[in-house]
Amino acid sequence: MRRQSQQSRRWSDEKVEALMGKLLIAGVLLAAFIVLCGGARYLYMHGAAIPHYRMFRGSPSDLRSLDGILKDATARQGEGLIQLGILLLVATPITRVAFSIFAFVRQRDYLYVGLTLIVFTLLMYSFIGGLYNF
């Protein structure tokens, strides 16, 4: 914002890209860290059990909704934490798209504000729909 004087009132594409790159890296690293913590706890609790991935039963229902994942994660259950990290990872590119809307507004590029809103709506439809199972 500091250098947002007249001649750079519009954000340059390069500046937007650089910011978005940092956003993505931060999101991924944080997500990976949470998954790693959850994974360590999961292996500590269940490392000696026999894996069951040959047969598809679907992940437990509490690990398919936001409420269930948050409940499990705050109870410091490994699987809940891993799932929370995965949600954060999925949210990272969605946040990037949201940020693009903002950047296009700053650039007064309303055609692309509209196009990006379409993409954002589709992503949110899937993300929210997936979390609340409709």
Place this chain on the structure above:
Amino acid sequence: MNTLEFTLLIGAGSFLAGFLGSLTGLGGGVVIVPLLTLVFGVDIRYAIGASLVSVIATSSGAAAAYVREGYSNIRIGMFLEIATTVGALVGAFLAGMFATSLIAVIFGLVLLYSAYLAAVPKHQSNDDEPPDRLATLLRLDGDYPTATGRERYHAHGIVGGFSLMFVAGVLSGLLGIGSGAVKVLAMDQIMRLPFKVSTTTSNFMIGVTAAASAGVYLSRGYIEPGLVMPVMLGVLAGSLLGARVLVSAPTKSLRLVFGSVIVLLGVEMILNGLTGNL
């Protein structure tokens, strides 16, 4: 084999896949599903879920390197994202309806096609045609850094590129892959963008496309945390390392070896799908 040993083995395999995928530029995500199903006997739906998550991680993780280079075109990416996200949602719904053996066969065919695309030589398209009207209207033309300064380029074949992007999205949602090869094909060959612009814009799009099907996968129970954890961390670590050693490695022979592995896995997937083993 208990969960700890299983997790470590899958983590190591995923690391190798991510490392080779990023080193050769062929992408690691594409071998994760065959690795999990053929080698570790994992159900293909769990495998697809784990692969999709790892694709989001590598695409976003690689962004820093690409951003610095200044090649990717956000407008082209965002415009084409409409096609890929709709496609990804369609693909994710189809994944729930298709028999797993059919998914395995389609997967095998995509593997073979990716290997073929990687093998054919890239020709640098010469841009001496007049700008496309639709491209001008959508402001898709841009410029990118070359040895002689920034050079303008024009986008062509907008309708064709957009349609192929829809296909790329369907494949991504159906198979849990990034469909980078098809995305590059659409931009490089059909829209005739400079190759560097195509690959970096494709990388930008892969994460967004994959995120579109993630919600559907989650609600169907495809995202199994105990399995996703080693896959995601392994592929991410491997691909970050692969991107760093890119310069010094003998990439050409590695591409050949990794390409052959992809062909073999493709044939195996098709055979196992046809005999109903997957």
